[in-house]
Amino acid sequence: MNRKKGKSKKTGKKYPLLSFIFKAGVVLFLLGCLFFILVFLGVLGPVPSKTQLHQINNPLASEVYSVDGKILGRYYVENRSYVSFDEISPNVINALVATEDSRFYEHRGIDEIALARVLFKSIILRNDAAGGGSTISQQIAKNLFPRVDYGPLSMPVNKLREAIIAYRLERIYNKQEILALYLNTVPFAENTFGIEVAAERFFSKSPKSLDVHEAAVLVGMLKANNYYNPRTHPERALGRRNVVIDLMVKNNYLNAADAAKYKEKPLGMHYRLISYNQGPAPYFLERLKPELLEWCEDNVNENGQPYNLYTDGLKITTSIDYNLQRYAQQSVKEYMKNLQTVFDNHWKSRDIFREKPEVLKSAIQNLNTSGDSYADELKKYSAKTHASLFTWDGVENMEVSRLDSLKHYLKMLNAGFIAIDPHTSHLKAWVGGIDYRFFKYDHVTAPRQTGSTFKPFVYLAALEEDISADTYFVNQYKVYEEYKDWAPRNSHNEYGGYYSMKGALAKSLNTVSVDVLLEAGIDETIDIARDLGISADLPDYPSLALGVASVSLKEMVEAFAGIVNDGKPVKANYLLQIADKNGKVLETFNYDLPYEPVVSPENCRAVINMMEAVVDGGTGRGIRTVYKIPGDFAGKTGTTQNNSDGWFIGLTPELVTGCWVGADDPRVHFRTTTYGQGAYMALPIVGKFFYKTYHDKKFEHLQYSTFPDPEPELLAMLNEPEYKEVLDIEKHGFDFAGIFGKKENENLKDRPDVKAEEKEKGQLWKKIKGIFSKKDK
Structure with missing residues (x-):
């Protein structure tokens, strides 16, 4: 027995590094398990349960539609809309999977192979082109449940939390529902959320109508939405679009010949801004809003709470005809631009505010909240400031005094x-x-x-x-x-x-x-x-x-x-x-x-x-x-x-x-x-x-x-x-004696709407209303 003990000690002394590694591994494993349990149980931050994930309630903009089903505008906290999987073009789905998660249909929310690739290429080999390891499901988790700052533990806690959420999502929703959920929650450029708003803004289309090259532009934007914004950075967006098309070829969603054809196409953007106050009917939406808010207060949702106009995604149909609204807006803008030019030229050689000083004075007094005298208030208007001014040639950013800015708008x-x-x-x-x-x-x-x-x-x-x-x-x-x-x-x-x-x-x-x-x-x-x-x-x-x-x-x-x-x-x-x-x-x-x-x-x-x-x-x-x-x-x-x-x-x-x-x-x-x-x-x-x-x-x-x-x-x-220059009284067959008899003249004498001098000239018959009705029709 003594020999055995001695041998054991000798072995430990012979391989001290292996012993340390083994013990360290056990400790790390136990710490990892503890860490996992703490995150899983929500000790290090809330993790949504399956029940909560069943009831994902993302803030959705309420949408106002024309009578012919076209969007007029939205009320929102986030400019976000929702479409079902069937309302999204397969081109978008294929571009998304090829670009963001090529093994999407093979994993259950966590892609171990992608994680290993990222670990080896990105961390060990320092290769930035290796791509990310997050699956679409993990990205949904990040979008729906924003990351929290835990100091040095922020990255591991958030990553593990997202993996747990992703795994739960994949057990609750099928693959099509996951894709729809992702495309409805992902942020695009210009504070737009979801594929419907993005398709509408950048291509004036529904998500179902997007062609391959258009889908590639929108999916390509997800890598860095503002950097690849096709409106502000068209060349970058075009390059990124072609990368997405190449990835679709690589993952067998597109053949090389079609890819070459789509890559030859121009960007093809048809930009249309529809938000709360910049769509085709902003004044109408403002008119409608109080009535909708009152309706929301008087009606409750499935949770027994009053509806929220800005987050509950209500779909509001109005009697406005989209084309008639568009023609009305176009007609106003087209003519008013010309009329303003006429007005400015009309006053070009004269100073309207010198001729009408009371206009400027009353405007300044109406804006005065300080209680200062007009003279003191006027002094505040001399300093120049940076301002964006409306003009019919577009918004102009300039250094201008408050006084000049006020005059500019008063003349509009x-x-x-x-x-x-x-x-x-x-x-x-x-x-x-x-x-x-x-x-x-x-x-x-x-x-x-x-x-x-x-x-x-x-x-x-x-x-x-x-x-x-x-x-x-x-x-x-x-x-x-x-x-x-x-x-x-x-x-x-x-x-x-x-x-x-x-x-x-x-x-x-x-x-x-x-x-x-x-x-x-x-x-x-x-x-x-x-x-x-x-x-x-x-x-x-x-x-x-x-x-x-x-x-x-x-x-x-x-x-x-x-x-x-x-x-x-x-x-x-x-x-x-x-x-x-x-x-x-x-x-x-x-x-x-x-x-x-x-x-x-x-x-x-x-x-x-x-x-x-x-x-x-x-x-x-x-x-x-x-x-x-x-x-x-x-x-x-x-x-x-x-x-x-x-x-x-x-x-x-x-x-x-x-x-x-x-x-x-x-x-x-x-x-x-x-x-x-x-x-x-x-x-x-x-x-x-x-x-x-x-x-x-x-x-x-x-x-x-x-x-x-x-x-x-x-x-x-x-x-x-x-x-008629003159009236042929005889032709009308009137009784002159009856018309100009004493009684009639006395009545006319007291009428205030007949001048006295005309009565004296004997033209009383001109003042009798109704006597000139033609009788011989």
Whole structure:
């Protein structure tokens, strides 16, 4: 026994290194097991359980869709969307597997061979081209459960944690689900998450439609998303794309001949930025947001919690038509760019702020939050600062003083445009301004003086008060003594002759419109406007006929839509359906439309007939002569005092549109009516919109829709000559004695709208409204 003991000691002394290695190995193994257990149990940081992985709830952007299923924008914390495996092109799947995890279909979340390769090539041989050892499943774990800083232990703890999560994921989800999960969570360039948003942004396509070379660009971006951004670094992106294509050949997803063909293709990027406030309908999304937030508060998800608009991936369908919205936005931008150039040249030789110092002063005072005096506040505006300024040639980054920046924006003209289906009340297009990034104020809902666009309601009120459609009114300058000697003028300062209501509306005569208002009754006219949905304050004064009231573009277009809808009020509706992230419908919105008209359908048709004359030969004739818009079309121009606001309302049987143009401060405007009138400022945008719409095969049928005609007797009255230089009283067969009898003269004597000197000249018959109706039709 002593010999055995001695031999043992001798052996230990003979191989001390082996003994140390063995003991160290046992210790390391035990420490490794302990380390694994600590990570596995979540002692060194939370590791999601199988149950939690079953309920992966990544923040998903809620998406707003047009009625034709196209994306309008998103509300999000992270710009992320979700698509199923079947909605992703095989080209994307093949490129991803070939590039990121070539043995994906062979392992169960951890690729031991890849890890060994990385250990040997990357660490021992220092070969950076060896690639990574993380599987797609491990990358999902990293994306879904971000790494935590544990000091010196950060890398081993996070790597082991990701391996455990990856293994659990592979036991819960099949390979297709893993791939879809990865492609929905991986970050691409420009703060986009997921293949759907990336495909949409860089190629304006759905993930299912991506070709090989396009898929290779997006997958190649994953190596370093901003470095290989195809928009900012096209050459790098092209080189990386070709590397991905080569890897697809290497892993038998593509043959060499096809690969050569795809590598010859250009980058082919079709960039389209759709985010919360930079898509085709940013003002509309801002309008919609409060209603959606209220809906979320009132509805709970499967966990019993109120829905979160920014993280729950709701799918919201609206009535907006994608193409109509696009045409509206294009029309606004195209024309406003040209109009701004005209405006700048118009003021080129004069300083608008020297002539109107109160504009700048009030703007600075409105921005003053310090309480300092205007003089002290003005001094703060002299220092230069770096700023990004909106221009029609793109955003300009420059060193500029705050004062110059303020002047730049005060001189900028803006616009609003809206389109409504008058029969369904569905909103079809909404453009609240020229660029939401710089101009947040929505001009669709902003109240502005309406000018002559209010006149059709005056004429409708007259018809409702039984004033005959073939009544003629004298076009003369007059002073209304009862209203503090107020004297309305026509915009062209031309007077004389007699106009039918149709002719007066076509020429937008202020003098006749005031007479018609007083005949119909101011209160009665206000009631008509109220019944058709105008809620703004309407002054009880004759100038109401000239559009001194401030009304929003939205309310004006809704009221005109009510006229097209045969007198049944129209209130724009736009929210159709809300579904959850999986497409399950949560609520469908049905709107009760009024069945009873608030004004006579016949009289509505008569007013539309009058407004057709506006377009066919009146102030709105540019629709026909310049933009060549065919088919039934009615409209009304509007210009306010000092040319501050330009309006045009354009009506077709199936679509009612409206446009307003002006500066945010009404004191900033054209100096002449030549440029400041609605026919010059606003009509062209409507004209461009319908030109684009009617040249779209989807909508070309709209030009063949027709307005219903009034009844034959009323139509005959409307077809009377719109203008007469003199009236043949005898031809009308009136009883002169009855007309100019004592009683009638006494009544006329007290009327405030007849000048005394005209009474003395014996022209009392010109003031009798309604007596010139033709009796021998």
